[in-house]
Amino acid sequence: MFKIYRVLVTQSLAETMTYRVTTVLTALFGILFYVIELITGGVYFSFTPTIYGWSFLDYLNLITTANLISYGYQFLFVAAHEDLTDQILSGNLDYSLLRPVNSYWFHACYRVDFPSLVTLLLTGIIEGVILARLHPTPLNLLLYLVAVIVGIAFVFTLNQIMVTLAFWVDGLTALNGLPEDLMSASARPAKIYPRVIQQLFLWVIPSLAITNVPAQFGHNRPTWLLLWTTLVTGLLLVISYVEWQRGLLKYVSAN
Amino acid sequence: MSSPIISIDHANFSYVTFTKQSGFSGAWHDLFHRQKSTVAAVQDISLQVNRGEILGLLGANGAGKTTLIKLMTGILPANTGDVRLFTDQVPFRKQPAFLQRIGVMLSQKSQLAWDLPALDTLVLLREIYHIPHDQFNNWLAFLTKELAVTPQLHVPVRKLSLGQRIKFELICALIHRPEILFLDEPTIGIDVSSQANIYRFLKQLNHDTQMTIILTSHNTKDIEALAQRVAVVNHGKKIFEGTTTGLISRYATVPILEIVTDGPLTHIPVHVRQVDPTHYEVDATTLATLPIDPRQILSVNRRNSDLDAILTQLFSEEAPKR
C-alpha cells in the first residue's frame, strides 16, 4: 500500500509540474484567502480588544489553526475527492472494482494537491510564530498537533461522506461544498453562537470543537473535548467506509 | 479432459431503471413519481470456455454482452445461477488472487491518467499487481513493440490518438500477464490498420501463451478475425453457440448466389436472373455446377452468407417476450 501511495504522490507531483502556472496561482489564491480572513479579523478587533475572552492574537491562532486543518485536508485529499466525484458521476469505477487493492483508500489517496502544500507550509510557519508568542506547554503543544491531525481526519470524513453520496443523488454538486462552509463557519470562537448552536456543533457535529479545541491547547486552555472529537471522527470514518461499500453495490446494480 | 476455465450455469441478471420524462411538467412529475422498470439484461445463460480458447460474444447494442462480461469479471453479481472462473472462484467475491489472474479492458471506460504519460499508469499498475521490476520492464517493452507504441510511452495520454490510447488500454489490461483476458468492444472507433495490428497481436498472444480471451463486439470483423467460437446474445438470451462457420451455415440457408461478371452475358441460362448488366442471381437449389462461364466471373457470393447480414436477420427475428 505504501509503495502504491508513493507512486500516486509522484504522479501528483508530475501533474503539478506540467501545470506550473496553476500551481503558483493556486498557492497565491490560498494565501489571498488567508489574508482576507486576517483583514476581516482585524476589522472586528479594531472595535474591541477582546471578544469572549479571546484577544486578537488568540483569534489569529484560531483562524490560522482552522486554515491549517483546511489546507492539510486540501493537500492530502481534495484532489482525490474532486477526481472521485468525477469518477462516480461518469460511471468510471469499473476498473477500481477489478484491481486487487482497497478501493476506499485507493480513491481517497488517489492524488495529493501540491499547490496546497505551499499554502499549508506558509500557514504552518505563521502558526509557528503565533504559537511561539502564546507559549503553550510541551504537553499542550503535543496535544495541539494531535488535535490538528484529528481535525484533518474529521474534515476528510465529512467530505468523503458527501462525495460518496453522489452514488445515490446525482446533480447535487452543492452538497460537496457543505463541509467547507461548515468548517469556515466554525473558524470562530464557539461562544459567539447562541447556546443551542454551540451545543450542536460542539457535541453532535463537532465542527466547532474541531477548530476551537486545538486553538485552546495553543493558548494553554486544555480541554477534554479532544477525546470526544477523536471518538466522533473515528465513528465518521467507519460510517464513510460502510457508505463506500454500500455505494459500490449501488453503483454496480445501477450500471 | 481438464475442466473449463470459465463456467456459467443458468445465470440471470436484471437491473432497475428510472424513466425520465421530458419537459417542465415531466420534471415536476418525476419529482414525486419516478417510473421504475426492471430490465432483464442476462436471462438464463449457460456457457463454458476452455483454457486457451478465444470466444467471441456477439450481439446488438444492449443485447447483454457487456453485462455478461461484467458477470464474469465480478463487477456484477449474478442474481441467480452460478458463475465460476478457474473452477472454484466466484468472481463477485473479488479475491485478490482471482483479480490477479484476470485482465479486463472496457471500451468507453479508461484507466489511463489523462494528463500523464501512459507509462505512469502502468507503473501504478505494477505496484498494484506486485510485478517485479525487471519482469515489468521486459514485458512492457515486448507489448509496446508488438503494438507499435513504444515511442508514445512517454507522451501524455491527452495527446495520443484514439488508436494509440486503445492500445495502451490493452497494455494496461495485459501488464500483469492475466490468464484470462476480457475485451469489451476492443476496436471501437479505431482505424483499420490499428485493428489489424491488434488482431494479429492478440492471436499471437493466444497462440504463444495459451491466454484465454473473451471478447465482445458488434463489429463482426473482430469476431471473424479472432474468435474460434462465438456465442450470440440477443435480448439477454443466448441464441447461438458454435463456430463462426457453423453460425453461417446454420443461418445462410437460402441457396441463392450473387454473381458479378466483367460484362453483360450474351445468353442468360435457366435458373439465372439478371439484376443489371453485370449482376446476376443464380438459384442453386437444383444445380451441381455454375451455368456461367467461369472466365467471365469477377465474384461469387452466397446471399445471406455474410455474418453481418445473418446477425441483422437474427436480431430482428428474435423479438423479446415480456
Place this chain on the structure above:
Amino acid sequence: MKYWVTCQNALMTTLAYRGNLFLHLLTTAINVLVTIFMWLAVYNFSGRSDIAGIRPNQMVLYLIVVNVLALIFSAEPIFKFSGLVRSGNLSVVLMRPINYFIQSFWDYLGRAIPYLFVYGLATAIVSPVFHRGLLYGLSSFLLMVITYGMFFLLVTAISLCTFWLVQVWPLRPVLSALFLLLGGQAFPLQVLPPAFSWLIYNPFSLAGNQLTLLLLGKLSLRQVATAGSWAMLWTVVTLALLKLTWHRGIRSYEGVGS
C-alpha cells in the same frame, strides 16, 4: 430566439436541481448567521451602540440583504467554461453559429431567475427605491441593470483564466472571499477608515455593497449616478480585457481531444 431557449433551459436546470438551490440558500443562511453573530459579539464587547453610524439592527438587516443579493451574482460561467476547455468541447461550441458569450449571458440570467424574482419583488414592494419619484426609480433600475451586466462580464473575463489554469476550483473560495471582503458581505465597507473609502467603487462592492444600500434606501440620486458611472467604467475595462485575453487564450488552447 435561440438565446431565449438557452435562458429557459438554464431556469429549468436550476429548478431541476432544486436540491442545489436549497443547499445554496442554506450555505448563504449559514454565512449570514456567522457574520451576524460575530458582529453582535463585536457590538457587545466594544460597548458601542453604533459603528460608523450603523446600529446593530441596521447591521443585521444590511448583512441579510447583501448576502441574499450575492446569490444573483454567481461565478458559474467560470466553471462551465473551464469544463469546456478541459474536455476539449470548446472547439465544438465555437463551430456553432452563435456567440458563446451571448449564450452564456442568457444561461447566467436563466439560472438566476428564481433569485432575481425574489429580488425584484423585494425591491418593488419592501424597499423605498420605487417610491421616490420617476427619475430616482429609473436611475436605480438602470444602475441595477448595468451592475448586473458588468458583473457578468467580470466573471466571464475571469473565466478566461482557464486557458492557462487546469484546475479552477481554487477560484471558487477566492471569489467568494473577494465578495466577502470587497463586496461588503463580511462588513459594510463604510466601517473602514476614511482612507479606504475609494474601495466602495470596486466591482464587487458595486454589486454587493452599493446595490444593498440602494435597496435599503441609503443612496442619494448623486450617489446612484456615481455608482452607475463606475459600473460603466468597469464594463468598458472588462470588455477590453476580454478582447485581449480571448485571442491569446484561443491560441494557447490545445484543442484537447480533437
